[in-house]
Amino acid sequence: MTSAxxxxxxxxxxxxxxxxxxxxxxxxxxxxxxxxxxxxxxxxVVTSLMVSAPFLGDERGRLDTLYGVLPVSRRVVxxxxxxxxxxxxxxxxxxxxVVTVLSTMVRGGRxxxxxxxxAHAAALAFVGLSMALQLPVFFRIGYSRGRLMxxxxxFVVAGLAWLLQAxxxxxxxxxxxxxxxxxxxxxxxxxxxxxxxxxxxLVSARLYRTREL
Amino acid sequence: MTDHVAKITDLRVRRPDFEVDGVSLTxxxxxxxxxxxxxxxxxxxxIRALLGLLIPESGGVEVFGHPAGAPQALARTGIVLDxxxxxPEWRVxxxxxxxxxxxxxxNRERFGELLDRLSVPSDQRVGELSRGQGVKLSLAVAxxxxxxxxxxxxxxxGLDPASRRDIGDLIRDFMLDPTHTVLFSTxxxxxxxxxxxxxxxxxxxxxxxxxxxxxxxxxxxxxxxxGPAPTAPLIxxxxxxxxxxxxxxxxxxxxxxxxxxxxxxxxxxIIIHLGxxxxxxxx
Numbered sequence: 001m002t003s004a005x006x007x008x009x010x011x012x013x014x015x016x017x018x019x020x021x022x023x024x025x026x027x028x029x030x031x032x033x034x035x036x037x038x039x040x041x042x043x044x045v046v047t048s049l050m051v052s053a054p055f056l057g058d059e060r061g062r063l064d065t066l067y068g069v070l071p072v073s074r075r076v077v078x079x080x081x082x083x084x085x086x087x088x089x090x091x092x093x094x095x096x097x098v099v100t101v102l103s104t105m106v107r108g109g110r111x112x113x114x115x116x117x118x119a120h121a122a123a124l125a126f127v128g129l130s131m132a133l134q135l136p137v138f139f140r141i142g143y144s145r146g147r148l149m150x151x152x153x154x155f156v157v158a159g160l161a162w163l164l165q166a167x168x169x170x171x172x173x174x175x176x177x178x179x180x181x182x183x184x185x186x187x188x189x190x191x192x193x194x195x196x197x198x199x200x201x202l203v204s205a206r207l208y209r210t211r212e213l
Numbered sequence: 214m215t216d217h218v219a220k221i222t223d224l225r226v227r228r229p230d231f232e233v234d235g236v237s238l239t240x241x242x243x244x245x246x247x248x249x250x251x252x253x254x255x256x257x258x259x260i261r262a263l264l265g266l267l268i269p270e271s272g273g274v275e276v277f278g279h280p281a282g283a284p285q286a287l288a289r290t291g292i293v294l295d296x297x298x299x300x301p302e303w304r305v306x307x308x309x310x311x312x313x314x315x316x317x318x319x320n321r322e323r324f325g326e327l328l329d330r331l332s333v334p335s336d337q338r339v340g341e342l343s344r345g346q347g348v349k350l351s352l353a354v355a356x357x358x359x360x361x362x363x364x365x366x367x368x369x370x371g372l373d374p375a376s377r378r379d380i381g382d383l384i385r386d387f388m389l390d391p392t393h394t395v396l397f398s399t400x401x402x403x404x405x406x407x408x409x410x411x412x413x414x415x416x417x418x419x420x421x422x423x424x425x426x427x428x429x430x431x432x433x434x435x436x437x438x439x440g441p442a443p444t445a446p447l448i449x450x451x452x453x454x455x456x457x458x459x460x461x462x463x464x465x466x467x468x469x470x471x472x473x474x475x476x477x478x479x480x481x482x483i484i485i486h487l488g489x490x491x492x493x494x495x496x
Binding site: 001004005007008016057060061068069070210213 | 261264265266267268282284285286287288290292294296297298299300301302303311312314315316339
């Protein structure tokens, strides 16, 4: 039932102009910016911005009511929506990878696989934390009351980056990763992302179970 | 097989400006229950409670022996709300393939037949449909699920008479199966005359009357007169100048003199006068 719900949910928000434009934005970042990992990070940033999109669609089309009366448990709704967002992220990440490799080749360079792995691990960590921050709020109070959360992950990361820079801690932060094995760095990123997604599902399911629709 | 499909026990829902207070209601298998009452009486709240869409302060709601909102109950329940619940950009014809995986008894042919019968254009997007077409689409979706319980929340508000007749005909067809049950909330009480077996009148979040629809004519009547109102039991006395009118129990009619005119009571009379009686209003 979860896969059927994921398909239904994806079909409710993925084939929209807004979604296509965000994917085009990811491609444009990869083509226009000379720094190779930027498209991959852009795929994570647009995913965090897109987390709110299906909840907006719920309110416009009364899909929250539809999902409330479909014969599936609310846990399935949470799981299915999270999977549909992960599907979007995977599409954006795949596009970013292809554009990154191709545009670097066109510029006469070569992207190291290790670099791609690290970029994707960082992106996944960001996506996981974004979902952990946003999904419980949207599942609990919906888009209208929670829409500012759409920008929260970007502001949090930008704020932390500014803080690191302002305090000079960014140098130590960078050094902390020097010398670490690739597997550790990638593993930490994947672990943070996975924990974020699991927490998002668990907390959202708990909050959505008692939400009035 | 139990003789009821849904049971609400002492339901209490409190909101800052609204309250459902101790409603108990049983939907018997094979019945058409008309749920009527003024705006804000609690009709939609009761329907939402049956669907598990709201969390009551207290009380129990079970449907087909399961808690309200349980997938096992929702799989056997068709729902018609005042607007379709579908993304505006979805095409009408796409609703079948989208929803069928969730309903084990989804009838694809029936869905197509219903769209044709109700003249819902299957190539249009949901957002392009008129209000009436939207309600008809919701009804087609609900009936294609082959439900045992059909819940309709104000489906006929704002619809033309022909559309209301179409909806009534489909409900009558649905009730040809004696195991089917309908809960029909409406403002347009004439819709119930030829449909409902039972009537539930809600006023201010409480059940003001509950009984078999044919019994209404045997239980209530309207009394009208001029001058001082009689001392006989009156329900929801209303005055307009010298004239007065009130609902009475038919069993009390002997207590009125010949100067009092006694007519049959309509469902609207019952809603209005029971409502003003419950609110303690004498107009």
